[in-house]
Amino acid sequence: MRDQIVKYISKLVSDRSAMPGEIAFAAQDDVITAEGDPRLAKLAADVLSRLTCLGMAAARPSLPFADFLVARAPEGVSCIVPRDTETRTFLHDIPFLRRGELAGDPEAAIARLLGSRKGVIVEGVGIVASGALTVEQAYINWSSVFHSTFVTYLRDVLHDGFIVPGEAEAFAAFRIHWLHPLTAEGLSFRTGPLDRPDDILAEIATVGRYTVERGLVDSFFGNISCRSGEVVYISQTAASLDALAGCIDPVPMDNSSTFGITASSELLAHRRIYELSTAATILHGHPRFAVVMSMECEETRCGVTDCWKDCDRVRFLGDTPVVAGEIGAGGLAKRVPPVIVGPRRAVVYGHGVFTAGDKDFAEAFRAMVEVENWCREEYFRRLDGMGAAAVE
Amino acid sequence: MLRVDLAERRAWTEEIPQELLHGYLGGRGLGVRLMREYHGLDPFDPAMPIIFAVGPLCGTQAPTAARLTVISRSPLTGTIYDCSAGGRFAWRLKAAGVDLLSITGRSASPVALRVTPGVAEIIDVPHLRGKSVHETVAAFAGEGSVAAIGPAGENGVLFANIMMGEGNSVGRGGLGAVMGAKGLKAVVVNGDRSVAIADRERFDTARQDVIRLFRASPVIFGELGIAEYGTPALVDLMRQRRMAPTENFRRTIFEESGNYSGPAIRRDFHAKKDGCYGCPIQCKKSTPLGEHLPEYETVSHFGALNGIASLSAIVRSNTLCNELGMDTISAAATLSAWGEARGRFPDGEEVQRLLSDIAFRRGDGELLAMGSRRAAESLGRPELSMSVKGLELPAYDPRGAYGMALAYCTSNRGGCHLRAYPISHEILRKPIATDRFSFSGKARIIAIAEDTNAAVDSLVACKFSFFGATLEEYAELLSATTGVDYSPQSLKEIGSRIYLTERYYNCANGFSVKDDVLPQRFHAEAGSSGEGIEVPAVDRARFDEELQKYYRIRGLTPEGKFPDRDFLLRCP
Numbered sequence: 001m002r003d004q005i006v007k008y009i010s011k012l013v014s015d016r017s018a019m020p021g022e023i024a025f026a027a028q029d030d031v032i033t034a035e036g037d038p039r040l041a042k043l044a045a046d047v048l049s050r051l052t053c054l055g056m057a058a059a060r061p062s063l064p065f066a067d068f069l070v071a072r073a074p075e076g077v078s079c080i081v082p083r084d085t086e087t088r089t090f091l092h093d094i095p096f097l098r099r100g101e102l103a104g105d106p107e108a109a110i111a112r113l114l115g116s117r118k119g120v121i122v123e124g125v126g127i128v129a130s131g132a133l134t135v136e137q138a139y140i141n142w143s144s145v146f147h148s149t150f151v152t153y154l155r156d157v158l159h160d161g162f163i164v165p166g167e168a169e170a171f172a173a174f175r176i177h178w179l180h181p182l183t184a185e186g187l188s189f190r191t192g193p194l195d196r197p198d199d200i201l202a203e204i205a206t207v208g209r210y211t212v213e214r215g216l217v218d219s220f221f222g223n224i225s226c227r228s229g230e231v232v233y234i235s236q237t238a239a240s241l242d243a244l245a246g247c248i249d250p251v252p253m254d255n256s257s258t259f260g261i262t263a264s265s266e267l268l269a270h271r272r273i274y275e276l277s278t279a280a281t282i283l284h285g286h287p288r289f290a291v292v293m294s295m296e297c298e299e300t301r302c303g304v305t306d307c308w309k310d311c312d313r314v315r316f317l318g319d320t321p322v323v324a325g326e327i328g329a330g331g332l333a334k335r336v337p338p339v340i341v342g343p344r345r346a347v348v349y350g351h352g353v354f355t356a357g358d359k360d361f362a363e364a365f366r367a368m369v370e371v372e373n374w375c376r377e378e379y380f381r382r383l384d385g386m387g388a389a390a391v392e
Numbered sequence: 393m394l395r396v397d398l399a400e401r402r403a404w405t406e407e408i409p410q411e412l413l414h415g416y417l418g419g420r421g422l423g424v425r426l427m428r429e430y431h432g433l434d435p436f437d438p439a440m441p442i443i444f445a446v447g448p449l450c451g452t453q454a455p456t457a458a459r460l461t462v463i464s465r466s467p468l469t470g471t472i473y474d475c476s477a478g479g480r481f482a483w484r485l486k487a488a489g490v491d492l493l494s495i496t497g498r499s500a501s502p503v504a505l506r507v508t509p510g511v512a513e514i515i516d517v518p519h520l521r522g523k524s525v526h527e528t529v530a531a532f533a534g535e536g537s538v539a540a541i542g543p544a545g546e547n548g549v550l551f552a553n554i555m556m557g558e559g560n561s562v563g564r565g566g567l568g569a570v571m572g573a574k575g576l577k578a579v580v581v582n583g584d585r586s587v588a589i590a591d592r593e594r595f596d597t598a599r600q601d602v603i604r605l606f607r608a609s610p611v612i613f614g615e616l617g618i619a620e621y622g623t624p625a626l627v628d629l630m631r632q633r634r635m636a637p638t639e640n641f642r643r644t645i646f647e648e649s650g651n652y653s654g655p656a657i658r659r660d661f662h663a664k665k666d667g668c669y670g671c672p673i674q675c676k677k678s679t680p681l682g683e684h685l686p687e688y689e690t691v692s693h694f695g696a697l698n699g700i701a702s703l704s705a706i707v708r709s710n711t712l713c714n715e716l717g718m719d720t721i722s723a724a725a726t727l728s729a730w731g732e733a734r735g736r737f738p739d740g741e742e743v744q745r746l747l748s749d750i751a752f753r754r755g756d757g758e759l760l761a762m763g764s765r766r767a768a769e770s771l772g773r774p775e776l777s778m779s780v781k782g783l784e785l786p787a788y789d790p791r792g793a794y795g796m797a798l799a800y801c802t803s804n805r806g807g808c809h810l811r812a813y814p815i816s817h818e819i820l821r822k823p824i825a826t827d828r829f830s831f832s833g834k835a836r837i838i839a840i841a842e843d844t845n846a847a848v849d850s851l852v853a854c855k856f857s858f859f860g861a862t863l864e865e866y867a868e869l870l871s872a873t874t875g876v877d878y879s880p881q882s883l884k885e886i887g888s889r890i891y892l893t894e895r896y897y898n899c900a901n902g903f904s905v906k907d908d909v910l911p912q913r914f915h916a917e918a919g920s921s922g923e924g925i926e927v928p929a930v931d932r933a934r935f936d937e938e939l940q941k942y943y944r945i946r947g948l949t950p951e952g953k954f955p956d957r958d959f960l961l962r963c964p
Contacts (some may be wrong), residue, residue: 237610328608330608372795
């Protein structure tokens with residue numbers, strides 16, 4: 001398991017979500033193994049020893065947003081409730097421990113919270129997340145909490161401004177130093193049409209890796225497909241987009257085989273897009289600013305309370321349509337295909353972005369970059385318009 | 393709980409101690425706990441109880457929780473035994489005001505037990521002797537939900553099932569024979585009592601969370617998932633993974649399996665959705681006339697394992713087993729072992745004739761009714777029984793999934809795929825994919841999954857729920873229902889207690905490391921490699937190493953036993 005630990009420490013560094021040097025993982029087989037920052041490694045191992053699970057990740061995020069969310073939370077509140085679809089679905093809520101609650105036996109307190117949830121924020125320490133069956137799962141849960149706190153914090157700031165001392169300065173540093181320009185420049189794509197299975201599998205694996213490397217997805221979120229004739233090649237469920245070799249299912253369009261039962265939960269959405277359009281490729285990611293901005297709804301007299309599921313309106317972020325719909329069979333597959341046919345791009349409320357290409361992945365990838373860049377600019381335009389000049 | 397003594401024709405109620413409810417939840421856990429004084433008895437001893445136990449979520453709208461567990465000691469394996477079943481029986485038993493029904497004693501002539509709120513009657517049913525399950529259920533039409541045995545149970549077939557009137561079975565370990573040995577032909581339950589929910593808002597939120605996760609799961613509600621095609625959705629996948637047991641596990645691919653895939657069954661039999669009471673998944677499939685269509689394990693074992701490609705023959709074999717009250721996996725696997733021993737696997741027609749012979753113990757059926765291990769030993773070819781602890785292996789070849797290989801052996805009820813259900817992560821990628829050709833971490837993973845599933849079987853919920861949901865959501869449902877706070881961790885700790893209790897009983901009955909072994913074929917012969925997938929034999933030394941890790945994780949000795957005799961004394 002040591003190789004797994006090393007691999008996921010490295011991933012948290014390369015995706016820039018955790019502070020290098022402040023990352024640790026622990027895993028238990030018949031004995032416990034822990035690696036990384038010694039203080040966090042001990043914490044991870046101690047917590048793990050109290051739980052019925054295999055893996056544990058403990059790391060300080062590269063951004064202080066989780067701590068700020070804790071500091072901004074009113075007294076008596078003990079968890080963050082994510083509003084983005086993915087973490088809302090899988091995490092439900094994210095409990096936190098304030099600094100003042102860490103006296104005595106902090107490992108026991110963390111283990112108690114992780115006994116009920118997949119990840120916890122420990123103020124001043126970082127995010128601690130468990131993996132029920134694998135080290136990889138601990139990484140995914142850690143990364144999911146990071147994604148959720150990022151989205152939640154940006155949304156909170158947009159609505160309520162800065163509240164806690166140091167926030168404005170930290171946010172300015174994030175904006176200037178942490179955020180990189182998002183671009184498709186420097187990437188090479190195979191020119192379509194793609195019709196040889198080996199080429200398709202290789203290109204899907206390459207483009208999947210691009211989405212991770214360029215920060216269009218966190219964790220394992222997202223999926224990717226290519227249609228060739230009557231077969232849809234699609235990434236498998238719970239597959240890491242930067243490691244898709246061997247994790248792509250060829251699924252017949254006519255459902256004559258159930259071999260694709262392991263395909264992405266969004267297979268139905270992909271298939272319907274192909275049925276309704278001439279698209280040959282589809283890319284789905286969860287770029288963070290698009291997720292944040294998709295939830296900025298100006299409607300003031302609306303009776304819908306479950307916006308993720310029940311909103312039937314089509315809104316727009318620039319020229320990109322925004323629709324509601326939950327994951328898998330939860331409505332997204334019904335609402336996305338009709339609106340993506342024309343613009344070849346669509347945003348799902350609180351969830352992420354779908355883009356399509358007529359020939360190859362270059363068009364779909366660039367479209368996703370454009371959507372995210374538009375949302376990023378619009379976010380800061382609105383934030384700056386609030387008078388939060390301190391962020392500059 | 394309702395206790396019934398068939399010998400004295402007496403029924404009475406007792407309170408279940410709160411300590412046991414908290415410590416074992418219900419269903420499998422509670423039943424296993426109540427076997428503490430009986431686990432050493434012979435399965436056919438009149439004093440051996442057969443226990444029907446619902447879980448704390450039964451009667452609520454918790455998804456897939458209208459289930460119960462039946463617990464006793466298996467005459468096939470000699471182990472403690474439980475099996476979870478759906479349908480409507482559990483829900484109606486709960487509505488009759490009964491959480492647990494424990495039946496002991498023996499009636500000299502066939503009887504049925506009728507349970508309604510406040511009333512339990514033992515009625516003589518000599519006219520039902522030898523009747524099929526369908527005929528028996530029909531005899532109680534309009535009286536409630538029925539759990540019955542067929543001729544196989546009456547005649548002591550060691551893999552006889554108890555069949556629910558709705559077509560669900562209490563399968564595998566021969567609890568139908570235990571019921572038959574008591575002279576109990578059927579149990580009929582009905583009632584109208586409702587279940588109180590301590591915190592309705594919390595319950596509704598948790599329920600919505602579960603449904604959202606079901607919708608997000610491709611295995612459950614995906615367009616190729618089990619809601620659409622039932623478990624035969626796995627046929628194509630197992631073929632592609634080259635781990636479909638074929639011709640008594642001599643090969644791991646059956647070229648004609650497409651004949652009985654999920655889409656083929658839908659096309660040829662116009663399959664429609666069917667399922668357990670209140671279940672949103674409806675994974676069972678039936679014909680427009682209501683004939684129940686076979687599950688994955690059944691199509692694969694009556695198909696590939698016996699080299700039969702005819703879907704109609706497979707469906708007929710399934711229906712016959714349901715009518716006679718026999719387990720399809722053990723029946724098909726026993727026929728396959730016998731077929732290899734004689735040098736020819738039975739064809740579809742011969743299978744059907746033999747199934748009847750087994751149920752009525754005629755001709756070759758007398759031998760085959762004992763299951764593959766006893767039959768193969770009797771034929772001087774013990775190595776041909778593809779079983780662990782005498783329970784025939786289902787349709788997941790262990791050479792194609794090493795966690796499955798380990799889990800078959802650590803299972804407390806013998807070669808069963810459902811105790812740890814590693815197919816979930818090794819094949820279906822839920823909740824996360826693991827390397828199916830690696831033992832790394834599998835000892836811990838299997839132990840965790842066994843604990844989790846022991847809790848699931850005690851709630852009692854369907855394991856298919858956990859292709860989407862987790863114990864997080866079900867702990868919420870339980871807390872909201874009972875008003876007592878549970879967490880996934882506390883449920884897994886309860887699951888561990890249940891699992892170790894079962895293991896303790898088995899050890900007390902002589903089981904040890906010598907029984908936690910795969911048939912030698914899996915260590916000596918490779919599977920069917922091809923299409924870029926190598927299926928080597930399972931490395932015995934590596935397997936043993938992982939098994940020893942498992943023992944250490946469980947706190948057992950290298951012999952797979954308990955280091956002291958006080959384990960039960962430390963449990964509530």
